[in-house]
Amino acid sequence: MKENPLSFQLKLKPEDFLPATEEEKQSQVIMRESVGFWKDGLRRLRKNKVAMVSLVVIILVMIFSFIVPSFYPYTYKEQIKGANNLAPMEYSQEEQARIDAGESVFPHIFGTDKMGRDYAIRVMMGSRISLLVGLIATAIILVIGSAYGSIAAFFGGTVDLVMMRIVDIIYTIPDILLIVLLSFTLKAPLTSLGENVPGFHWVNVVGENLISIFIVFALLYWVGMARMVRSQVLMLKESEYVTAARALGVGNGRIIKKHLLTNCIGTLIVTTTLQIPSSIFTESFLSFLGLGVAVPLPSLGSLASDAINGMQTYPYLLFIPALLISLIILSFNLLGDGLRDAFDPKLKN
Amino acid sequence: MSEHLIEIEHLRQYFPAGGFGKHKKFVRAVEDVSFYIDKGETLGLVGESGCGKTTTGRAMLRLYEPTGGRFTFDGDVIFDVEKKQYADMLPYRKRMQIVFQDPYASLDPRMTVGDIVGEAIDVHKLAANKEERFEQIIHILERVGLNSEHANRYPHEFSGGQRQRVGIARALAVHPEFIVCDEPISALDVSIQAQVINMFEDLQEQMGLTYLFIAHDLSAVKHISNRIGVMYLGRMVELADSYELVDRPLHPYTKSLISAIPIADPKQARASQRIVLEGDVPSPLNPPSGCAFRTRCPYADERCAAEVPEWKEVEKGHFSACHHIDKCN
């Protein structure tokens, strides 16, 4: 192990060998910058290009569907005379005449449908409905699923056994069948509710189909979330810091609030984000089958469904909503993946 | 009767391990363990994994429902299973505390160090207002060699030794009299272990604490304890003054345990003759009849298989449970 120490020795001076002070020693120890859970997670998320692009896409779609319609010169119900089945950027004869007369007419960016409604605004409203359904349905799933799952896990034993068997049974119910059955049975009572009870007029606008979709989400689709939350809470419940809290005399309520829920949040965010696209997908799929929103309210699924008939002649009427569904679902999925990488504690260095 | 701070008599702790009704199986984690600890004393508890030492410590804090036995703390009955007496634990949680083995798993990753220590203060309402709470937290952190700068940081920013200090600070926050130290140094690096052991000693001196010090490393336990109990498969096999136990062990298991420890001295290590035990520890689900150690004991005979050896005071203050104490010494 001969190494030449001469190059070092040449530079040495006796004062180099004086004892170092405590301050000098401590100056060498640098404590890393303090980072909390949220800050750390967001920092990771920001570094994830795919997730950030997805987030931007989602925000753009939201602006497009929630804000732009308020300023848009057409409405989704308005049927423009003589403007049936226009191609994108095409004007009807009447509109052309007005333009020639010097008036300015807002173009039909995506053309019009067979009833002469501006297609761009219909697509915007359609994505608004699809997003709303996705978000509301996910909120229902989140609330029911996480409450059910955490109760089952926290109390354990027989409570857990019974509650999870109920979940198993719910898994076996065919969802499409239930939606069809519900929309048939609910049709009469809901219509009369909307017509006769003041304040419930919105029921008829939304349509009994959509309400039965929500009911089905509330009845059936939370089971996956419940299972996930249960396994998470079961794991956390056995962790040593919960035992430590018990040894300190901390009560059940505080343990759930301070230790179990806060440590679940990362997983909940990820699962919720990944649940949104699947809710949107289910809604679009059901609307496509004609089980979704009531006319004239559009959703991306019903728009695609309507466009099927004229697919040969007006393919853009199908492509635009179909593309938008794919874009929304893909963005939410990619964002969910990014969130998982950022917030899932298991992947932490 | 209550000259001892801690008194455990015939503690039993079983856990269900599947099966129904008559065929229900149990893991006998702790079987008939008795000991006492005086005020200001440290009792060490050693044994291999699965011997029930951790369970004993946790059962004392009523983190499990005890299966049998009686435990008195400072004259008060904490539990007496035969008489069905169970104390309300909340006031005692302030007097008895625990420090865990794994400094990574025992701190909530989403709480700052200040809040981890402060939780105990909140639960027992030890502080009148926020300033007082903060003052108390800083005071305790300084006691364990941390400072106010550390209070707003999260556990993952600390090294193992520092985290263990936070765990100790949490236990100290309620000003307990008795602390169960559940393998507090096993997960730490060698150079850090000595820091933590010294801190335990200093705190004991300053605050008059009583410890139950659980570990598998006999040299560390011997260093900190006044007396040591050795456990094997849920039973206590020997208990004596710590120097006495290491110098003149009576039970054959204690002997082999001592001889199995690698000595950090090459010449002594080359010279020493190890008693290497054959075989493995039997499963606590299905322990051997009679003396639990007989399957690995060089002195075992029919009697060991037939009768459980009696726990008796062989010499003053030196307890052991073995049929052949005369033969093996």
Add this chain to the structure above:
Amino acid sequence: MAEYLVDIKNERLSFFTPAGEVKALNDVSIRLKEGEVLGIVGESGSGKSVTAYSLMGLTAHPGKLLGGELQFNGHEIEHMTEKEMRKIRGNEISIIFQDPMTSLNPVYTIGNQITEVIKLHTDKDSAQAKARAKELLELVGINEPDKRLKQYPHELSGGMRQRVMIAIALACEPKLLIADEPTTALDVTIQAQILELMMELKDKLGMAIIMITHDLGVVASMCERIAVMYAGRIVEYGTADDIFYNPKHQYTKGLIRSIPRLDTKEHERLIPIEGTPVDLLNPPAGCPFAPRCDAAMKICLREMPPVTNFGDVHYTKCWLSQKEEFEKGASHE
């Protein structure tokens, strides 16, 4: 044939994590002759496992070898492809891990896992491989080998599983066995069994062993050579007697002092090494141990100490030893 079985020269290795470069190994040199036992001691994160794994070409992502030469049995490890490495691994060089539970595949029988390794590296047929597997189990002291071959890992105890791991590692009679904390997960009485077995096998088969551990007790009883590592550097290297009876580096001294001893007659306070371990993301500029060293000098905080040799084997990297030489040199002038 090279003089040394293992000859690592000035190895540098870094992990490129999202938070920055972690310099896991800095200028690490190790030499080992055939049949020698080398102990590498150090705290977690000191780079002791990384050194051994890099010798097997098993550096985990995102680790990268940045420099140095790694020679093993005439092979130049740093220039070898993964395919060439695979021929050496398990054949000339084997490893046993800390946790015998996770390093055995739970869905295959013990027999399956041993014969697979034998068939991979030799041209034995199934029957011959099975006979060899039985022989190996007997070698590592497992009774009723026929029965054990048909069992699954979860049916065996921790000590038994570690014996099986050793049997697999020895299947091709390697020249070098790397033992990465082989007894840390085991109980003291089982640890004694395994250590005894390893020494027996070493005498019988004449292989070299690199023993990675944090337990000075284990190296004292087993190893001829000891390397003490701190923050990715070997701070002291020597024979077992050099390290234990004549330690030169402040870290080695502190480490030996801080161990509680079983043979004390009265209560003595332990002498710990104060401070916290190095954050490898923000290592100090000079000697990594300087912030915790009670004899630290001004130069220690600025410059990495060079090697000081004591005899053929024993060397350290500490400015204190340099200071002695410097003063000697000054008095001569």
